[in-house]
Amino acid sequence: MKRVYIVRHAKSDWNNELEDFDRPLNDRGHRDAPAMAERINKMGHKPDMIVSSPAKRAITTAKYFAQEYDYPEDCIRKEVDIYNLGQRFTLATIADLPPTTDSVMIFGHNPDHSYVATLLSNTQIGNMPTCAVVGVEFDTDDWQDIKKAESKLLFFEYPKKDQ
Numbered sequence: 001m002k003r004v005y006i007v008r009h010a011k012s013d014w015n016n017e018l019e020d021f022d023r024p025l026n027d028r029g030h031r032d033a034p035a036m037a038e039r040i041n042k043m044g045h046k047p048d049m050i051v052s053s054p055a056k057r058a059i060t061t062a063k064y065f066a067q068e069y070d071y072p073e074d075c076i077r078k079e080v081d082i083y084n085l086g087q088r089f090t091l092a093t094i095a096d097l098p099p100t101t102d103s104v105m106i107f108g109h110n111p112d113h114s115y116v117a118t119l120l121s122n123t124q125i126g127n128m129p130t131c132a133v134v135g136v137e138f139d140t141d142d143w144q145d146i147k148k149a150e151s152k153l154l155f156f157e158y159p160k161k162d163q
Contacts, residue, residue, distance in 0.1 A: 086112030
């Protein structure tokens with residue numbers, strides 16, 4: 001079995017004149033990211049590997065999750081093409097994971113992450129809110145087979161879900 005956790009970055013700050021890549025999290029993002037990391041951890045889901053877009057809002061979100069999981073921040077794999085190429089690169093990244101890795105948490109952006117979550121889960125996810133996490137499990141031992149393997153949506157969590 002393989003598991004993918006698709007995470008959209010937490011809420012970012014638009015009240016600045018920075019380039020899109022450099023936008024930081026806003027106050028809500030800084031609250032939601034650690035809270036969601038704790039929620040997913042308490043559900044019993046922990047990644048073997050963390051991969052993130054290096055855009056500031058995505059990598060900051062990934063670091064909050066890494067902290068929750070005691071995952072070394074310097075081991076977060078940064079992939080600029082998650083930001084540049086989106087869904088195609090995200091799917092290719094998953095397919096190329098080492099066979100010894102059983103679960104991966106991937107941090108990125110919409111609309112690409114919503115598309116990947118829908119495709120992999122075979123469930124109409126719709127628009128993933130900021131800091132949403134979709135967990136999908138695959139009945140395969142080979143990452144290259146996940147698009148054709150039987151998949152199961154484990155959860156779709158987001159900060160305002162229970163409000």
